[in-house]
């Protein structure tokens with residue numbers, strides 16, 4: 001337990017995060033960095049960036065509600081303190097992605113309308129399954145849903161977006177890299193804390209696996225909406241960037257070149273990566289991954 005106490009203490013958090021990789025940043029990036037002109041000036045690219053960023057805000061708002069809600073039902077003070085740092089991380093994520101919407105030209109008084117207009121209904125359902133457990137004060141299910149499922153998904157989505165943006169949009173890529181570092185800490189806590197609790201309460205396993213299955217279904221449906229239904233927008237954005245002579249350097253992520261993959265390949269590399277992570281992490285805490293129906 002003492003390693004656990006150290007790794008997840010507020011002191012460690014202060015040194016590695018605010019006094020570490022976030023030092024000298026503003027809203028998660030170099031204070032002078034700006035969105036690329038092409039994104040700001042082209043209506044299709046701007047709209048696509050707004051829509052993608054709204055999904056991040058929706059996911060992070062759910063993470064904020066979940067991590068703060070879990071503090072009071074955590075069974076020990078080490079977990080409560082860690083969740084307090086996580087709550088601040090998630091509030092920061094909400095803030096920096098909301099700030100990106102403002103940077104993309106969303107007006108402050110339009111924010112909630114823009115979010116409800118673009119929020120993917122499947123992502124909203126994904127969050128509802130988790131928050132229902134949190135609202136009941138179910139620490140075990142809440143931590144699996146938040147720190148393994150939601151954050152396992154967020155981690156891979158952010159990494160994929162980071163690979164796509166590292167040359168094209170360094171400002172956004174830097175914002176994502178600080179977020180990825182935070183998510184890595186959150187996922188680590190989930191694995192470390194829940195494994196031992198599940199050993200004490202094996203009777204909870206099947207119900208928690210059922211939640212994972214439901215959340216996974218809504219997650220895959222969200223990916224399907226993004227890569228199948230919005231396929232036109234993805235192709236159109238790529239054509240505009242090519243026409244403008246934008247960066248077409250290949251960006252290989254988990255074996256797929258994101259700069260040239262079609263949307264079906266993009267959906268499959270993301271889904272396969274996230275599901276692979278779920279299987280590994282769930283196995284580490286003693287749960288068996290449950291495959292949902294294919295959306």
Ligand SMILES: [Fe+2]
Pocket residue numbers: 060063089090093154183
């Ligand atoms: Fe987050």
Ligand SMILES: [Fe+2]
Pocket residue numbers: 063089090151182183186
């Ligand atoms: Fe997180």
